Ligand SMILES: Cc1cc2nc3c(=O)[nH]c(=O)nc-3n(C[C@H](O)[C@H](O)[C@H](O)COP(=O)(O)OP(=O)(O)OC[C@H]3O[C@@H](n4cnc5c(N)ncnc54)[C@H](O)[C@@H]3O)c2cc1C
């Protein structure tokens with residue numbers, strides 16, 4: 001089976017039962033993606049597939065052949081942090097760090113969802129094309145990622161700061 | 176462990192052929208329910224037939240409704256412009272379920288056929304008629320705070336957990352099926368069975384029968400509709416009670432109403448008694464309350480879930496009030 005992980009094509013032969021999470025961690029040594037509950041309830045295993053966030057623990061690896069899979073390892077490195085990784089450090093977006101890779105992958109995709117106008121359960125007017133980036137919106141959209149350390153305030157601040165920064169840069173580029 | 180094979184279907188015909196109606200075969204959507212149940216060994220298939228390649232289209236029907244392929248992802252359905260404008264209760268129901276990650280994986284077909292979250296169903300040390308017919312039901316005298324008050328039987332009191340289906344039954348959705356004996360279309364309200372004496376038989380589907388699409392008829396007044404979900408935490412939890420409703424009010428009189436209930440019943444619940452009670456009446460809180468009373472008149476509480484009856488009534492009143 002062929003997988004495309006962090007822009008590398010990888011051949012791996014795994015049992016049908018193997019989850020994408022176990023493929024990453026146990027077969028490919030990509031242990032940045034974490035196993036929390038292994039049942040879809042915590043978000044620690046969040047990765048991006050073709051830019052969309054999913055829980056890799058509930059995904060059978062066989063279903064994700066030839067798709068673009070992005071994990072925390074592909075998002076940034078210690079020498080070249082993704083802006084959200086830098087913001088998580090600046091705003092204390094973690095304590096133990098176990099949920100952090102999932103939080104960051106989830107947030108990257110979530111920002112994309114807001115930008116393309118996907119409403120949330122809290123969005124008042126479903127007809128709006130532009131969705132506000134309020135704290136409540138972020139909390140609702142990030143509810144699939146639990147943090148046992150309760151670093152939520154820092155997580156929200158880091159996301160908001162990164163998004164504000166990106167928006168400012170875009171406005172500048174447009175002007 | 177049983178050997179597990181994987182096949183990917185390219186269209187309904189190949190899906191059915193690969194499945195072959197075998198009791199050990201399962202269709203596989205996003206896997207968010209089936210993979211979990213396989214890990215718990217509640218489901219032990221020998222073959223999974225991936226149907227995520229089935230139609231992922233949403234298109235207009237001649238009658239002004241929508242035809243939604245079974246392979247459409249939950250996120251895509253909630254996000255669709257026509258759904259947001261014409262059937263907001265459906266967008267809202269989907270968006271209030273699960274998490275962003277799970278909605279990206281879950282398909283329409285899989286959401287409809289997801290299985291109950293009854294704890295005893297998941298716990299193979301417990302007795303459960305649904306998992307193991309005729310073994311008894313540990314929920315009836317156990318922790319049953321999350322269980323149903325409508326449509327229950329002495330054999331099973333488990334709820335159907337879907338939010339999406341609650342909106343769909345309110346909208347008179349029709350399920351398109353493809354089976355060994357051909358294609359058929361049935362109302363979604365007829366797809367799920369009440370548990371009666373056989374909670375292990377959850378739907379009227381024939382062995383190997385495939386959901387190919389779901390159709391929502393044209394319903395202009397559904398543009399004024401919403402979904403309200405009450406749960407133990409603000410997000411990412413199953414409903415204790417939920418209400419999907421659309422209301423057609425003119426000059427203060429309810430001309431038509433559609434109401435679905437979630438979290439309280441053994442199948443996605445169409446609240447026809449409430450609808451009958453409110454249509455033709457003034458859109459007042461007292462009349463909404465009377466409609467809610469009518470629907471829950473025959474509700475049967477268990478030791479731990481009696482609160483759901485009053486909660487459902489208040490949620491109905493509040494939701495209709497919001498639309499009036
Ligand atoms: C942590 C967690 C929280 C959740 N919270 C909610 C919630 O709040 N509200 C809610 O509504 N749901 C919730 N869910 C459930 C979720 O919505 C379902 O798991 C999902 O919709 C199932 O879709 P799927 O495509 O992944 O189905 P799968 O798991 O792939 O399949 C489910 C079933 O459907 C069958 N199937 C799939 N497609 C077809 C088809 N085309 N024809 C015939 N049979 C088919 C499969 O054989 C299987 O039996 C939650 C799930 C998790 C894990």
Ligand code: SF4
Pocket residue numbers: 291293294295296302303304305306311312313314315330331332333374
């Ligand atoms: S309520 Fe139904 S699913 Fe739950 S234990 Fe009883 S029989 Fe099983």
Ligand code: FES
Pocket residue numbers: 034035036037038039040041042043044045046055056057058
């Ligand atoms: S490990 Fe996947 S959601 Fe918890």
Ligand code: FES
Pocket residue numbers: 093094095096097098099100146147148149150151
């Ligand atoms: S930082 Fe410890 S779980 Fe989130």
